[in-house]
Amino acid sequence: MTKLSVLDQTPVIHGHTTADALAATLDLARMADELGYTRYWCAEHHGLRGVSNPVPEVLLARIGSITNKIRIGSGGVMLPYYSPFKVAEQFLMLEALFPNRVDLGVGRAPGGDMRTAQAVAGGSYNRGDVFPQQVGELVGLFDGTLPDDHVAHGVLLQPEIVTRPELWMLGSSEFGGLLAAQLGIRFAFAHFINAQYGHLVADAYRERFVSRNGSKPYLAAAVFAICADTETEAAALERAVDLRRVQMAYGLNLPIPSLAQGAGQAFGERERAIVEREKSRSIIGTPERVTEQLHQLQQRFHADELIVLTVAGSYRARLRSYQLLAEAFELK
Template structure:
């Protein structure tokens, strides 16, 4: 049985507000909980008109209060902005609120442009130079194995509870996979960002894994998927995705295109080349076709789990996509 999870960027679709996007995240989390998805991750972004969640840790508290059993986590928190000990406290508190349901996924990307990154970091953004040490510090904080000279050695991690969040490394290159292997933590490769060589990264992670925080490797692939009832609906949704890819490639800071915008947009040769180049990062179609491609991707990655990102031109289409995918894979809610 394939384990499926959800990655949500809280997209702001053209014609809707950020408040609409936040409400749609709450609705989707409840649906994913009902449908049998394994976990629900929220991504951190800053200064982007197309996404509306700069604070996953706040959103997760809300989602935990309206769901029953699905795991909740960050996919991910952008660790270079934060002190590892403070981040550990935040997610330890979430774990206290929702025992055995919290994931702490970390990444090193800025989640926005460099000017915004410096604003978020109060002028001290270091481009992720200290990221490997920050992740090692998180492992040491949760394991109680910080070196004697570390500033947080012996400091009480609050709240004091018997469980810990699951710790995950997120990445789209060999760097993240090898660091996760070295530190002995779970790893999720962002196929929706880099569709070129993720299988090799996942294989290297498994081969070089050193038991520490986890006893054995656990690898997931995060993939962009849209399921639709008909080929015509899938094609319409794909046109909106194409427009979004073009906007991103050209550096346009805009809301997510609606289905109507995607259907009326015309392109020149440069834009068509961008669309063609980006096709490999998406799986879009009717449930049977999507399921076949998703299973093939899982096999290539030897993935323990697939984490599905769906950014569609309407919130209703996004909900429907996750319903169709759950049905195609016969997901069931486990007690």
């Protein structure tokens, strides 16, 4: 059986508030838990009006408290902003609250523009220069293998618990895959960002994987997908996604377009070229079409799991999309 998981950016749709977006995230998390999705990941972003979660570790505590079985995690924490020791403490606390249910996914992207990145980092954003070292520190903190000369060696890491969060590398290039392989940890490739050569990155990750304490390669493909009951509804949802792609290409910092905005937007030649260029990053249609393409992608990646990101022009449509996927994949 194919494992399906959820990646949630807590989108703010035009005409709605951040409170609406947070309520929609909680609704989706409850439903995903009931439908049998494997994990629920929250993404970190800063300074963007279309998404509203700068602190996934906070929202995950709430999600963990309203769910029972589903794993919860970050997809991901943008590690260059932070002290690995502090991140380890945060996710150990989540693991203490929700044992054997917590994932720590880390990435090196800023999750926003460079000016915002410097503000978040207090003027010292490192652009990921020390990211490999930081991830290595997390591995050492969790398994107690920090070198003797490390500043955190011998420091009490709290809370003191036996279990550990599951550590994941997130990436959209060969860099992330090879680093995950070198460290012997799990890897999630962001197909929704880079739809061109992810299967080659996946192959290289498995081929170069170095086992650590018995670890084995495990790869997830993170995919943008929307399922709708009819082709007509799918077309309307895709129109709003197309508008969002155009807005992002023009550097416009706006909420997620609504279905009404998508329906009312006329595209010129330049906008149509942008839409066409970005089509490969999305899978949108009826359950039959989406399921077929997801299976093809899974086979291409030899993926152990698919993580589905759905950003739609209506919160109802987003819930329905995950319902239809759960039915089509016969999740338990």
